[in-house]
Amino acid sequence: MQKPYLLHMITPEKNLSAFDVNMAFDAGWTAMPYLGVELDEVATIVQDTIFSRGPQGLKRTGIFIGGRDMHLAMDMFHAAQDAIVQPFEISILTDPSGAFTTAAAMVATVAHQLKVRHDQDLKGQRILVIGGTGPVGASSAVLAAKLGAEVTVLGRAMDKANTVADLCNTRYGTVVEGVKGDASDHIDDLLLEADVVFATAKAGIQVLSEEQIASAPKLKVAADLNAVPPAGIAGINLLDNGEQIKASKSGAVGIGPLAIGDIKYQTQQKLLIQMYSSGEALNFHFEDAFEVAMKKVR
């Protein structure tokens, strides 16, 4: 009898994301939850997993790491990799709060619009990540900075925004000062130089008005992740995917949360299926998610 596909889903939180559990089952996995896991417990879970199934059974076994904290998730990802003992290899995917696949989808859809409308890539673009101190904002800041963008993460408090920016730079090898922090109070000045905005604040919060969009003379693309009314960026509809934003005087186009969500869904599903279908042990984090999202967008 073939062994079932088992995905051991680890989170430091009280609950797994129900979204991720649905995604895992829909991709063909049976999901096993491990809740409230601490970093130093990851190795034991991984080794209990690998030694009980043998190399062939491990092709039908995976580890998923969730949670709310991008940095802890990456620490857990590395701890899981370090716990592997040859030849008992196993696939590992980390996607805390869906942040990696969501950020990958947003950055990919923006990169696509820059290419088709301006024949430009992300290198040198000035990007404001509004409400950027959460897991999705920080992940998208790292991805964009690694592609050469000049990224500013905005939060309500300057200290928190600076801490998030510093962690992005020191932990993920973005170029020196690739990510800066600033307070959202300064947004009107920052909009004067912005090429791109990402709206990544908590759901249900509008972070940019029509007047502010009109006041951004260089704006090319605005991406909004908020699917809970009101829109995170006024004038961007849920399904927009490159439509002109009426209020923009620079002809900026908008990308709405459901257009980004579609690419996010396809990216996460592809990664979950590849974990068992490729025949080899694969390890995925935000950069792998971005590669897949770029292929989906094209």
Ligand SMILES: NC(=O)c1ccc[n+]([C@@H]2O[C@H](COP(=O)([O-])OP(=O)(O)OC[C@H]3O[C@@H](n4cnc5c(N)ncnc54)[C@H](OP(=O)(O)O)[C@@H]3O)[C@@H](O)[C@H]2O)c1
């Ligand atoms: N479309 C999709 O496929 C998809 C998928 C996943 C997530 N999302 C959306 O992506 C967004 C980001 O997710 P996340 O989990 O990273 O967000 P989050 O952690 O809930 O919030 C991000 C930031 O929002 C700021 N914030 C909180 N309350 C605020 C308020 N009242 N006014 C202004 N700012 C406020 C906070 O920053 P400060 O405290 O520093 O101000 C917080 O760090 C959410 O809207 C989420 O629903 C969309």
